[in-house]
Amino acid sequence: MEDKLRYPIGKFTAPQVYTTDYLSERIQEIAEFPALLKKEVAQLNDEQLDTPYREGGWSIRQVVHHCADSHTNCFIRIKWALTEDNPTIKFYYEDRWGGMDDNVKMPIEPTLALLEGLHFRLAYLLNSLSDSDLEKSFIHPEHNASFQIKEIIGTYAWHGLHHLAHITELKKRKGW
Template sequence: MLEPRCPMSFDAATRKTFLRRYAEGPALLRRAWAEVPAEARTWRPAAGKWSAHEVVVHCADSETYSAIRIRLLLAEPEPLIVGYDENAWAQRFDYHASDPELAIHLVETVRAHTSALLERLPEEAWGRMGRHTQSGAYGTDDWLRSYGEHLEIHAAQIQRNLAAWRNR
C-alpha cells in the first residue's frame, strides 16, 4: 500500500525557508517576552484576549503537542491529528499560574530537539498525509507551514500587547 502524499508539497527551497523559520522561532518569542515589563506581563488588552504571559504558556503547550503531531505524521500509517480548544486550555490550566520562563525554556528545548530531527529527514519523508479532526487532510508540509510561523505570530502578538499596554 502506498503512503498518502500531500498534493501540494513544498519544494526543497521553500521547505528549507520554513525549517529555518521554525528553528528561529524560540529566539523571537524570548526577545518579545524580554521586552515586556513585569507589570505588563499579565495585562490583557481586552476581555477574551490573552496576556503576554498566557501567550508564552500557550506556546509551550502548543509546542509539546506539535512535536507529537509531526512524529505521528512521519511514523504512523494513518495518523489522526486531534485538534484542541486553545482558549479552553488557557482557562482550564490557569496559564497565569504557570512559570513563563519554564514555558519558554520548554519551547526552546522541544524546538531544538524537533529541528534536529527534521534536518535529518530524507526528502522522501516529506509530503506524508494524515487527517486533522478540525481541518481534514493534513500533511507534513501543512504542519511545517503552521509551526514555521506559529512563534512569529505569537511574538508579534506579545509586541502588540506591549504597545497597547503602553498606550492604555
C-alpha cells in the same frame, strides 16, 4: 482594527509549491522562534505579562504558554505521521488549555526553556526528513482533513511569528 489585532501578520497563506528553499526558511524560523520570544518577554513584569494583547484575548503569559502547548502537540503529531500510516491525531481545546491555572498564573521561564529544547528537537527532526517523509500525513479530526508534514512546517512557522507579533504589537501600543 480588530482583524489587525487578531492577525497582526495576516492569516496563514500556504504556498502553491513547497520548495526546498521555502521549507528550509520555515524550519529556520521554527528554530529561531524561542530566542525571539525570550527577547521580547524577558524584561516584562507580571503586570505586563498579564496584559491581554487585545480585548477578549489572552495575556502575554497565556500566549507564551499556549505556544508551548501548541508546538508540543505539533511535535507529537509529526512523530505520529512519521511512524504511523496517516493517523488520526488527537484534537485539543486550546481555549480550555489556555484558561488553565498553569497558563494563567505560572511563571514563563520554565516554558521558555521548554520551547528552547522543543524547537531545537523540532528543527533537528524537520531538517532530517527526506522528500518522502515530508509527504507523510495525519488526519485532523476538527477539520476532517489530512495534512502533510510539509504543510505543517509552514503553518507552525507562521504560528510562532503570529503570536510573537501579538506581543511586539502590544508592546509598541503600550510603549514598553
